[in-house]
Amino acid sequence: MRFFAALLSLTLISGCVSNRAIQTVQPDDYSKSCETLQYELTQLGATFEDAKDDSGVTAKNVGLALVFWPGIIVNEVRANKNQDSISNRVTHLSSLYNQKCLSQQGE
Numbered sequence: 001m002r003f004f005a006a007l008l009s010l011t012l013i014s015g016c017v018s019n020r021a022i023q024t025v026q027p028d029d030y031s032k033s034c035e036t037l038q039y040e041l042t043q044l045g046a047t048f049e050d051a052k053d054d055s056g057v058t059a060k061n062v063g064l065a066l067v068f069w070p071g072i073i074v075n076e077v078r079a080n081k082n083q084d085s086i087s088n089r090v091t092h093l094s095s096l097y098n099q100k101c102l103s104q105q106g107e
Contacts, residue, residue: 024092
């Protein structure tokens with residue numbers, strides 16, 4: 001019985017979407033070079049796709065449906081928060097890039 005409880009706990013923990021929320025504004029944002037901003041925006045695009053893959057019908061959600069169906073709701077909420085935080089960060093960095101880098105190109 002203890003083995004089953006331990007296995008169930010391990011399944012629930014491993015089946016949950018990780019919290020990959022990103023802080024929108026970071027302290028060094030305003031001192032980043034145009035190249036660094038461009039690189040980070042590219043990386044955030046890949047991170048957003050990974051976060052998007054955690055939502056919807058996934059192996060994690062199907063597994064949770066079999067064992068602990070409320071876990072699906074938790075996974076969806078967390079996946080949406082992760083996507084929103086990444087999207088907000090992209091918006092912030094894009095704005096910085098536009099102000100800093102595009103204005104330099106016009107000069």
